[in-house]
Amino acid sequence: MDFRVGVTTAPRRSPTLIKTVESLMSAGFEPIVFAEPGSCAVHLTECDRLGVPIVRRETTRGCYRNWIETADDLLDGDADAILIVQDDTVVHPQSRTFLEADLWPCERVGYVSLYCAKHYSQRWSVYRPDGELVSRHLTEQAANRTARRGGEGGGGGFEVKTEERPVGCHRTGTPSLWGACALVFQPRQLRRILDSKTCRGWTGAGGSKAERARRKADPKTIKNVDTMIGMAVSELHLEGRVYHPSLAQHIAKHSAVGHGDNSGRRRASHVVPDEVDPKAVFAAETGYVRYEADGRARRTGDPEYDAAVDWWHGLGHSPSWSIDLDSWHTLRDLLRHDMRTLEFGSGLSTRLIRGRVRDHLAIEQDRKVAIDSGALHCPLAGDWYEVRHQGPPLEGPPYDLILIDGPQGEGNRRGILSRIEPLCHADTVIVIDDVHRDAEWQLAHAIADRLNRPLGKRGRLGVIRPNVPAAATPTASQSELLQVGE
Incomplete structure (x- = not known):
């Protein structure tokens, strides 16, 4: 070099x-x-x-x-x-x-x-007075802001803890x-x-x-x-x-x-x-995607995921900004072949989801990303997407699963809050990406509160599941997803 x-x-x-x-x-x-x-x-x-x-x-x-x-x-x-x-x-x-x-x-x-x-070299996490994790892996400013907001909400005593970042x-x-x-x-x-x-x-x-x-x-x-x-x-x-x-x-x-x-x-x-x-x-660091000399991503052992990464990288996009392997596995376990799904934001996840369900619609603000991923291009108008009648309409029967990974940028997704209810039926699963960020974690809570449904957290994904009937016993996977934390 x-x-x-x-x-x-x-x-x-x-x-x-x-x-x-x-x-x-x-x-x-x-x-x-x-x-x-x-x-x-x-x-x-x-x-x-x-x-x-x-x-x-x-x-x-x-x-x-x-x-x-x-x-x-x-x-x-x-x-x-x-x-x-x-x-x-x-x-x-x-x-x-x-x-x-x-x-x-x-x-x-x-x-x-x-x-x-x-x-x-450090990252910060915020805990409630009883020791419950509020949010982790934040910048110092975001952690202090989260703790301050918690105190202003009457909780008081929110604690910020520091840990060393892993090698990488x-x-x-x-x-x-x-x-x-x-x-x-x-x-x-x-x-x-x-x-x-x-x-x-x-x-x-x-x-x-x-x-x-x-x-x-x-x-x-x-x-x-x-x-x-x-x-x-x-x-x-x-x-x-x-x-x-x-x-x-x-x-x-x-x-x-x-x-x-x-x-x-x-x-x-x-x-x-x-x-x-x-x-x-x-040598042992695996927290980001490196490229070998031939330009292909290092293998993860998941052929479906690796093939999608190669495809996305081949189009000139960075997989490091895309859904990570652990998040994909969490999302994959929620999908069924007969599902009708909706995604705000698009990219690597769009290809992966589309290969698993019967009908998938992705909404994307960036024209090139939309073209490459096969999403519907909808530029922003105010705080949300301007859905034009140039492709499959957003309106129609409610969706079985909704992934919220857009619009781009921290705190820019609150426009979904006033629009979420008509998109859902009683069994719709809602997944919010990037909940390690304070704004997205607060949005996940707001959606869960609006729909009166339980919110769980798996890595960087927030998962809002349907309410479990009182007489029913949650499955092991449901119980795990209903636990807040990682």
């Missing part, structure tokens, strides 16, 4: 540039230094001695413009991957050989961060990014980021209207390139990924832009030791 590697550097107390450059060279990279005026002359001289190319900016760009121009310069050439590293970061000595074997974690990846800030290349899970220390990009995705509306209009994070105007008038004062990257990736509907444990460490004691030192969240809490091969650390 051919890498183009850039190191951005600027004046700072206690310079660390040479440590960054030496770590990259030890890993087998050939870095180019992009230096702001006033950068440490001693370190630049040492870079010259090592034969490292240096691009010396004639005028001060500021951290944001220097990073953007560095990215643009690195795109001027052929490369399989572009790595941009800040001058206060060191990388693992085997990071290049590992990346050559592991990239890319998914087709729609916007960036992969070698550096894992402390809070990206995880989604950052936030709409922005914390730490642009060492980011690797596919060239075509980096170009899309630079051309995005977010990047072109960036004036820094936060601040009053007047402050943003001042920064716009003086671009060298613009900061927060990491926040911009994360928001641009979100704008483009791409994924941000981060390796945990970290393959890089933030080493500076002093920030070049006044952001503080490398303590607390500005430091990786778990790092692969230099003497340990990263391949050995990540």
Whole structure:
């Protein structure tokens, strides 16, 4: 794999540039230094001695413009991957050989961060005062919001607990990014980021209207390139990924832009030791879909699921955004061949469901996804889909099973709440995806309350089952699904 590697550097107390450059060279990279005026002359001289190319900016760009121009310069050439590293970061000595074997974690990846800030190595769960799980595997902000809402509802005493994330290349899970220390990009995705509306209009994070105007008038004062990257990736509907444990460490004691030192969240809490091969650390990780050299997904052992993943991937979509194997098995066990089913959102699950039932209708907001999955394309109108008479109508006999996996985005599915009842009969099963997110879990509760039916939780799926007659005894599978929790 051919890498183009850039190191951005600027004046700072206690310079660390040479440590960054030496770590990259030890890993087998050939870095180019992009230096702001006033950068440490001693370190630049040492870079010259090592034969490292240096691009010396004639005028001060500021951290944001220097990073953007560095990215643009690195795109001027052929490369399989572009790595941009800040001058206060060191990388693992085997990071290049590992990346050559592991990239890319998914087709729609916007960036992969070698550096894992402390809070990206953790996940949070919320519990009621009696110890009952409310929601798990949340970001810190979502967990605190869930606990606060629970307290405001009169429950009080909701507890947030923290646990370490498993080993893997995880989604950052936030709409922005914390730490642009060492980011690797596919060239075509980096170009899309630079051309995005977010990047072109960036004036820094936060601040009053007047402050943003001042920064716009003086671009060298613009900061927060990491926040911009994360928001641009979100704008483009791409994924941000981060390796945990970290393959890089933030080493500076002093920030070049006044952001503080490398303590607390500005430091990786778990790092692969230099003497340990990263391949050995990540070899057993199964939390995301990797691709083999032939572009096919790693086998799960379920031929039906694997064939669907190959089909979906072959159309240019990322299976990592699709229904996971455990969720499919839960859904599969609810299906019967004589069922009439309805799905909001479409993709891999559409093909799997369609192969199991007599009649399946999927509603999809994205035109390309709808075409590829055979769904009915219905753009959004307000808070819900605009169902046009261009295919099978949504109206008709109630459905036997309804899967709610759209519209896209957290908290965007509440439009179903006022529309669910005419779609159901007494025995309809309703499945809500992504209930690990606070908004979707609350929606599942709201639907269950509206229909006066029991709600269960299996992994990332919420399952609303028909009411069991008082005289009847639930089956083992029914009893399991009626338990809230995982």
